Amino acid sequence: MKRFSFSLQLLLGLLVGVALGFVARAGEVTWLADTLTEVGKIFVQLLKLAVPPLVFTAVVVSVANLRNVSGAARLAGKTLLWFMVTSLAAVAAAIGLGLLINPGRGVTIATEGAKAVDLEGAGTWIDFLTGIVPTNIVTAFTELNVLQIVFLGVVLGAAAMAVGEKAEPFLAFSRSVLELVQKALWWVIRLAPIGTAGLIGKSVATYGWDLLAPLAKLSAGVYIGCAVVLLVIYPVLLSSVGRVSPLTFYRKAWPAIELAFVSRSSVGTMPLTQRIAVDRLGVDRDYASFAVPFGATTKMDGCAAVYPALAAIFVAQVFGLPLDLGDYLLIAFVSVVGSAATAGLTGAIVMLTLTLSTLGLPLEGVGLLLAIDPILDMIRTATNVTGQLVVPVLVGRAEGRLDTAVFNAPAQSLDEAPAVKAEKEQELVSAEEGSCR
Numbered sequence: 001m002k003r004f005s006f007s008l009q010l011l012l013g014l015l016v017g018v019a020l021g022f023v024a025r026a027g028e029v030t031w032l033a034d035t036l037t038e039v040g041k042i043f044v045q046l047l048k049l050a051v052p053p054l055v056f057t058a059v060v061v062s063v064a065n066l067r068n069v070s071g072a073a074r075l076a077g078k079t080l081l082w083f084m085v086t087s088l089a090a091v092a093a094a095i096g097l098g099l100l101i102n103p104g105r106g107v108t109i110a111t112e113g114a115k116a117v118d119l120e121g122a123g124t125w126i127d128f129l130t131g132i133v134p135t136n137i138v139t140a141f142t143e144l145n146v147l148q149i150v151f152l153g154v155v156l157g158a159a160a161m162a163v164g165e166k167a168e169p170f171l172a173f174s175r176s177v178l179e180l181v182q183k184a185l186w187w188v189i190r191l192a193p194i195g196t197a198g199l200i201g202k203s204v205a206t207y208g209w210d211l212l213a214p215l216a217k218l219s220a221g222v223y224i225g226c227a228v229v230l231l232v233i234y235p236v237l238l239s240s241v242g243r244v245s246p247l248t249f250y251r252k253a254w255p256a257i258e259l260a261f262v263s264r265s266s267v268g269t270m271p272l273t274q275r276i277a278v279d280r281l282g283v284d285r286d287y288a289s290f291a292v293p294f295g296a297t298t299k300m301d302g303c304a305a306v307y308p309a310l311a312a313i314f315v316a317q318v319f320g321l322p323l324d325l326g327d328y329l330l331i332a333f334v335s336v337v338g339s340a341a342t343a344g345l346t347g348a349i350v351m352l353t354l355t356l357s358t359l360g361l362p363l364e365g366v367g368l369l370l371a372i373d374p375i376l377d378m379i380r381t382a383t384n385v386t387g388q389l390v391v392p393v394l395v396g397r398a399e400g401r402l403d404t405a406v407f408n409a410p411a412q413s414l415d416e417a418p419a420v421k422a423e424k425e426q427e428l429v430s431a432e433e434g435s436c437r
Contacts, residue, residue: 021204
């Protein structure tokens with residue numbers, strides 16, 4: 001397999017998975033469908049296993065690293081600003097598309113038996129805000145509440161900055177754990193071609209196109225909406241604001257986008273996203289260590305902007321409830337300030353629940369869309385991760401923290417583990433220092 005690049009391995013895994021999925025579905029080969037399901041499940045479990053220590057240590061280290069970055073407050077502010085700007089552009093495009101295609105008009109789905117999805121800590125804004133703060137630190141990790149883990153990481157990272165030298169043992173430990181987790185997670189990511197085959201094969205074997213039939217307009221709308229963000233909004237920003245080539249950006253970012261598509265996890269893709277941001281796109285390492293982990297848990301243009309906007313319009317039309325200008329402004333508001341509710345692994349269900357409850361729409365609408373959620377989640381997560389790379393490039397370019405030589409250079413191989421690459425760089429630095437003596 002070393003003869004093939006990592007990107008090509010992912011593509012081969014995708015094609016093999018689709019083929020095996022069609023064989024399992026068309027021939028009703030139960031054992032093959034079960035095997036694909038288990039392979040995909042094990043791969044996702046391995047990714048999720050590393051999430052609590054990865055997110056916590058990454059946030060702690062990234063916040064603490066801001067003290068080494070000149071103008072850290074300005075960088076953080078600009079990053080947040082661009083998160084909001086791109087989310088607003090994505091939700092505006094989604095609302096416009098929803099008004100154009102009317103995804104719920106003419107759809108006949110029995111809503112009498114639909115049940116509201118019970119998601120504790122996600123039903124209202126009060127629930128969301130109070131749910132950020134954990135009642136038990138251990139529970140936040142055991143129940144994989146990523147948003148609470150991020151909160152703890154930000155608080156302790158800021159506290160470490162305030163304490164100063166006395167916090168160095170804690171920060172050194174956090175950096176060590178982060179390196180260990182990233183190394184282990186890279187081994188898991190190297191299995192992504194096999195995981196890709198299992199995940200996409202399971203989706204094809206389980207769902208096929210049957211579930212898309214009654215919800216075809218909504219499904220097409222989500223994919224088209226994400227395509228508008230990916231192929232119009234982001235390229236315009238990259239070329240006009242970032243003054244870089246969108247084609248070069250997508251060529252270098254493709255492995256992370258592809259892994260996000262099949263894994264459906266922004267957090268699970270984060271180590272690859274960060275490596276691409278630094279080694280392929282030329283984003284400053286210190287800034288990327290803050291922007292990428294922060295974006296992986298809060299920057300969700302697919303899950304928090306495109307999907308809830310179209311789904312809210314769909315639910316309103318299915319239940320025969322009109323939406324006015326104020327409702328559309330509310331959708332935009334929720335998308336811009338509430339995207340942290342998705343928290344990288346919870347998918348778009350929490351965000352949709354938050355949007356529907358804010359608009360006063362029936363929460364039973366969430367239950368109607370659960371069947372096609374895995375299919376839609378693939379393009380949503382790919383959009384999320386792309387946005388998580390676009391913003392550091394834009395801010396890095398504006399702040400002089402983007403190495404355009406690295407950005408425009410041929411794409412570096414991703415076959416080598418990050419730690420190995422770092423060791424080689426250190427050896428080169430040591431050699432240069434030795435020659436100076």
